[in-house]
Amino acid sequence: MRPDDDISDDERRHTLRVRESIAREIAAAGGWISFERYMDLALYAPGLGYYSAGAHKLGAGGDFTTAPEISSLFGACVAKQCAEVLGAVRDGSILEVGAGSGRMAVDILARLETLAQLPARYLILEVSADLKERQRTLLHAALPHLGNRVEWLDTLPPPFDGVIVANEVLDALPVSRFRWDGTVFEELGVTLRDGAFSSAARPADSAMAHRCKALMAHAMLSAGQFPGDGVLDGYISEYCPRLPSWAVGVARSLRTGAVLWFDYGLPRAQYYLAERRDGTLLCHFRHRVHDDPFRHPGLSDITAWVDFTTMAEAAGAANCELAGFTTQAFFLAGMHIEAEMHAFAGGDANRFARLANQARQLMLPGEMGERFKAMAWLRGLDLELSGFALQDLRHTL
Numbered sequence: 441m442r443p444d445d446d447i448s449d450d451e452r453r454h455t456l457r458v459r460e461s462i463a464r465e466i467a468a469a470g471g472w473i474s475f476e477r478y479m480d481l482a483l484y485a486p487g488l489g490y491y492s493a494g495a496h497k498l499g500a501g502g503d504f505t506t507a508p509e510i511s512s513l514f515g516a517c518v519a520k521q522c523a524e525v526l527g528a529v530r531d532g533s534i535l536e537v538g539a540g541s542g543r544m545a546v547d548i549l550a551r552l553e554t555l556a557q558l559p560a561r562y563l564i565l566e567v568s569a570d571l572k573e574r575q576r577t578l579l580h581a582a583l584p585h586l587g588n589r590v591e592w593l594d595t596l597p598p599p600f601d602g603v604i605v606a607n608e609v610l611d612a613l614p615v616s617r618f619r620w621d622g623t624v625f626e627e628l629g630v631t632l633r634d635g636a637f638s639s640a641a642r643p644a645d646s647a648m649a650h651r652c653k654a655l656m657a658h659a660m661l662s663a664g665q666f667p668g669d670g671v672l673d674g675y676i677s678e679y680c681p682r683l684p685s686w687a688v689g690v691a692r693s694l695r696t697g698a699v700l701w702f703d704y705g706l707p708r709a710q711y712y713l714a715e716r717r718d719g720t721l722l723c724h725f726r727h728r729v730h731d732d733p734f735r736h737p738g739l740s741d742i743t744a745w746v747d748f749t750t751m752a753e754a755a756g757a758a759n760c761e762l763a764g765f766t767t768q769a770f771f772l773a774g775m776h777i778e779a780e781m782h783a784f785a786g787g788d789a790n791r792f793a794r795l796a797n798q799a800r801q802l803m804l805p806g807e808m809g810e811r812f813k814a815m816a817w818l819r820g821l822d823l824e825l826s827g828f829a830l831q832d833l834r835h836t837l
């Protein structure tokens with residue numbers, strides 16, 4: 441056991457239950473399950489998965505820190521982007537998918553209130569029962585007078601006018617992993633070896649091999665290599681089979697308005713680079729990033745970078761216009777984050793210095809500024825979105 445694995449007895453019992461449940465499924469499947477299935481179980485198995493059971497997840501003592509957790513400046517900027525859309529529809533509402541601690545919901549509603557542009561309803565679709573409870577508690581404490589506008593949903597709502605927002609949700613959708621062994625594509629799955637989960641490869645079926653070949657072409661091109669040169673033998677990466685249908689399904693809830701996606705990721709041609717030969721899988725446990733998806737299943741978050749070219753294709757499939765794609769830094773600059781800093785600081789120099797520090801975390805290239813992207817889809821609206829006005833990266837998709 442590693443020195444940082446100081447998990448409580450309850451947590452140890454929980455991760456053991458998750459292990460046993462996944463091990464049973466592996467045995468029932470003849471000794472091997474796909475990585476996508478493993479990730480699905482580790483994150484979403486009812487009562488067991490990281491998102492469906494009671495792991496700590498966000499904020500201090502949690503596993504990761506997202507942009508809204510770093511600073512209310514993020515939610516305030518998203519709110520101003522929402523306001524532009526709400527101003528263009530009648531009686532608009534907001535749907536937030538995967539609302540975490542509820543921080544961004546509070547910040548969006550608070551800022552929209554100051555703009556006198558509150559949405560008719562603020563809907564939250566959340567898979568995690570304990571996060572729903574945290575969201576309720578936070579919203580009730582921070583904005584008790586707006587409680588009647590907030591509604592929690594278990595399924596996507598019927599089409600409404602307004603905005604859908606999702607921050608760091610796409611990266612949690614289970615991915616398929618593949619490896620190029622120099623001759624054929626293999627699908628990486630999970631097996632049990634000496635009682636422990638272990639990665640195991642199988643020949644990819646023809647549909648997967650076809651898909652991987654197209655993705656590998658980008659890596660080959662970036663290396664100036666051709667199949668058979670050997671340079672990329674052993675190359676491992678992943679893709680998210682359910683990403684397009686999931687995103688299209690979410691957008692179906694929108695009659696007129698915008699969908700705003702925020703997440704870490706890249707256009708496809710930059711994702712599948714020769715030098716990124718171990719993929720983009722990232723796990724989070726107690727603010728430490730690690731690369732072992734088999735460590736503490738059910739207690740550890742497992743994520744992969746988002747292929748934003750897939751998201752651009754999904755916009756078309758959803759009958760939406762791809763209205764913008766930019767880095768988080770340029771999105772925040774386009775929404776005039778510095779004006780928000782002055783407003784939040786209210787003339788207090790110390791407070792301003794703290795906010796400037798938070799803005800740096802959100803915007804610097806070595807922090808979240810470039811890794812994280814913002815993408816906007818529009819349906820039934822012809823609108824210039826300020827967050828996407830300073831930098832247009834759509835041509836990279």
Ligand SMILES: C[S@@+](CC[C@H](N)C(=O)[O-])C[C@H]1O[C@@H](n2cnc3c(N)ncnc32)[C@H](O)[C@@H]1O
Nearest residue numbers: 491506508538539540566567568607608609612
């Ligand atoms: C990494 S957290 C981000 C939380 C929040 N958006 C933030 O930025 O702080 C991912 C959130 O998405 C939720 N989630 C994960 N998968 C989901 C899914 N398939 N549908 C809806 N919510 C999901 C999680 O429960 C959690 O609230």
